[in-house]
Amino acid sequence: SAVISQKPSRDICQRGTSLTIQCQVDSQVTMMFWYRQQPGQSLTLIATANQGSEATYESGFVIDKFPISRPNLTFSTLTVSNMSPEDSSIYLCSVVRGGVNTEAFFGQGTRLTVV
Amino acid sequence: EDQVTQSPEALRLQEGESSSLNCSxxxxxxxxxxxxxxxxxxxxxxxxxxxxxxxxxxxERLKATLTKKESFLHITAPKPEDSATYLCAVQSRSGNTPLVFGKGTRLSVIA
Incomplete structure (x- = not known):
């Protein structure tokens, strides 16, 4: 498995502001992903965080709203910009070690409430 | 497009009552x-x-099986601590693609 530290665990933010979520892994991993889980819903992929290059975003998600950084193989950040109440959700970091290991492991999530 | 459908959405069991969750x-x-x-x-x-x-x-009390169209998660003699949402996800062979998740089954085991 992988030990994934995600910060903050929760936050309450004012609309129009931005929040940066950090994801730190205890060892190098091939793939890092960011998911969103809205209340009562399953996980929706926001983007794949690529090391040293721009993230790959899924349909419906754009870089201006969800800028992502991945400066190395163990760390990534997701920023939720210009927040509105519709952004209230749980945001999850996920990693895949790579090679023969295809399992994805998740951080504990960041519960975001926008007021 | 890859799709995952889980059923039932919610399941309530008595402690010890075995059942299965489906993932198509x-x-x-x-x-x-x-x-x-x-x-x-x-x-x-x-x-x-x-x-x-x-x-x-x-x-432990869980067994997962797979066919070409679906997977089952069998829960034998469940305990209250097995109460949780169980998620199914698939990954396609198209490169290092991320997982596609179902909506989950919310399991409640009553003592």
């Missing part, structure tokens, strides 16, 4: 099917990976 999927070449457990306020916890039809895996 369509994928352009299956690389792996994954089961996760998610407790309220926490991230998903990895349970199993299944790679090919006919494969089975067990962990």
């Amino acid at each position: 999927y369509t994928v352009s070449g299956l690389r792996g099917l994954f089961w996760y457990r998610q407790d309220p306020g926490k991230g998903p916890e990895f349970l199993f990976t299944l790679y090919s039809a006919g494969e089975e895996k067990e962990k």
